[in-house]
Amino acid sequence: MVVVSPTMAAEKPKKxxxxxxxxxxxxxxFVAMKLHTRDQAKEGExxxxxxxxxxxxxxxxxxxRFLVDSKLVYDTIERIVDKAVxxxxxxxxNTGLERSESLAKDLKWFKxxxxxxxxxxxxxxxxxxxxxxxxxxxxxxxxxxFYNIYFAHTAGGRMIGRKVAEKILNKKELxxxxxxxxxxxxxxxxxxxxxxxxxxxxxxxxNHCLEETEKSFKFSGDILYLILS
Numbered sequence: 001m002v003v004v005s006p007t008m009a010a011e012k013p014k015k016x017x018x019x020x021x022x023x024x025x026x027x028x029x030f031v032a033m034k035l036h037t038r039d040q041a042k043e044g045e046x047x048x049x050x051x052x053x054x055x056x057x058x059x060x061x062x063x064x065r066f067l068v069d070s071k072l073v074y075d076t077i078e079r080i081v082d083k084a085v086x087x088x089x090x091x092x093x094n095t096g097l098e099r100s101e102s103l104a105k106d107l108k109w110f111k112x113x114x115x116x117x118x119x120x121x122x123x124x125x126x127x128x129x130x131x132x133x134x135x136x137x138x139x140x141x142x143x144x145x146f147y148n149i150y151f152a153h154t155a156g157g158r159m160i161g162r163k164v165a166e167k168i169l170n171k172k173e174l175x176x177x178x179x180x181x182x183x184x185x186x187x188x189x190x191x192x193x194x195x196x197x198x199x200x201x202x203x204x205x206x207n208h209c210l211e212e213t214e215k216s217f218k219f220s221g222d223i224l225y226l227i228l229s
Contacts, residue, residue: 024195138208
């Protein structure tokens with residue numbers, strides 16, 4: 001199965017001067033790159049677990065399951081930052097990357113086309129529950145998921161959206177893959193906020209955040225796999 005991360009398109013490594021310290025978001029990106037397969041990224045170290053994207057055979061039903069579960073995850077993330085149990089979460093309100101409203105519009109469109117919107121599936125419910133619990137006690141680990149979810153969607157997620165649209169939606173572009181404003185600037189704003197928040201973390205806390213990356217990939221991959229169900 002193809003799992004995409006923040007690194008397949010939208011995010012490029014920052015050029016640093018000799019001796020300049022690596023910013024924390026670059027560390028996050030570096031760790032995520034290693035979780036790719038070699039055919040996805042030259043830094044990838046994982047063995048492929050399924051067919052390449054070009055050979056996917058998606059269905060409308062499976063894609064709707066993916067969208068429904070994705071919306072639950074974004075609903076959960078947006079609720080967590082609004083609630084801001086930890087004050088640093090409030091930094092990530094209204095970033096312009098939010099997807100819940102866009103997904104609601106897309107699901108409404110599918111319903112108007114006569115499709116039945118499926119119930120939530122286990123992958124989305126499990127991930128949302130995990131994020132809720134994590135956010136209450138572990139801000140470093142939670143922000144790892146926040147970063148990977150949003151940045152992955154703007155990169156490899158868009159690529160998958162185009163491929164699926166070509167195969168089953170007559171190339172219709174969903175609202176899920178459109179943002180208001182300059183996406184690159186929206187991403188840069190969030191990078192800066194993440195770097196600023198991480199400045200107050202110890203090295204151990206930063207490492208703890210990075211160690212959560214693989215778990216983020218696993219949860220997101222389970223939801224992505226619904227496209228083929």
